[in-house]
């Protein structure tokens with residue numbers, strides 16, 4: 001697939017995905033969603049890609065939401081289908097088994113906030129703005145906002161944002177736990193890459209299973225989640241990387257992980 005609305009650049013194992021409709025503040029029309037779905041599949045399946053950063057083109061917006069022009073034309077069935085397509089695309093990033101970081105460089109509204117929440121970590125530039133303004137338009141969040149926002153920030157704060165449509169700045173987003181860190185705008189991509197490369201220096205299979213345990217475990221009882229964790233813990237003992245990581249510590253040297 002040749003992307004029209006997305007830049008996809010892979011460098012030394014890191015894929016940088018830039019949503020590229022700056023004149024429309026990178027709003028997610030159907031084409032962007034389709035291209036992102038394709039890109040998510042690439043991130044999940046290509047061995048040369050070890051992790052990804054998602055950002056928006058220009059200096060103003062990460063993603064200013066779903067494309068309101070598209071939404072204005074939808075009826076109940078294609079509306080539902082659109083929500084399901086967007087949700088599936090986000091879920092593919094969330095479950096791709098490799099770390100995905102949102103580098104939020106401006107407005108992250110509606111679907112933009114939802115895309116950021118489906119990433120594993122979120123860095124925000126100090127000029128970023130977050131919100132779920134759907135109710136102002138007569139719709140409700142459709143790309144996972146009603147589900148991921150309360151999981152990230154708690155039910156009370158999530159409902160405050162979803163019911164009022166209020167926008168919050170990067171520092172408030174950090175205070176409520178919606179973003180992991182706020183950095184100056186001109187350092188955002190470098191900081192995101194530094195964070196990602198730090199994770200990529202860890203044992204990849206351990207990172208993969210930790211991601212899976214947190215993702216799956218949140219939907220389980222504590223007993224089930226603990227059992228899943230113990231199973232992963234045991235499974236990792238079969239990897240060469242676990243042996244290497246422990247041996248390297250004991251030999252006081254840096255480990256060399258092989259993803260095996």
Ligand code: COA
Pocket residue numbers: 023024025027064065066067068069107109110111133134137
């Ligand atoms: N869908 C489609 N187009 C959008 C868009 C969206 N979600 N958000 C912005 N745009 C377009 C605008 O229509 C405008 O296009 P135009 O130049 O062809 O008229 C362009 O992007 C620039 O936006 P503009 O509104 O002029 O910028 P601003 O700085 O005055 O305001 C926002 C920025 C983000 C506050 C404002 O664009 C906005 O409220 N956008 C919608 C946010 C939203 O409700 N998102 C959730 C959708 S479910």
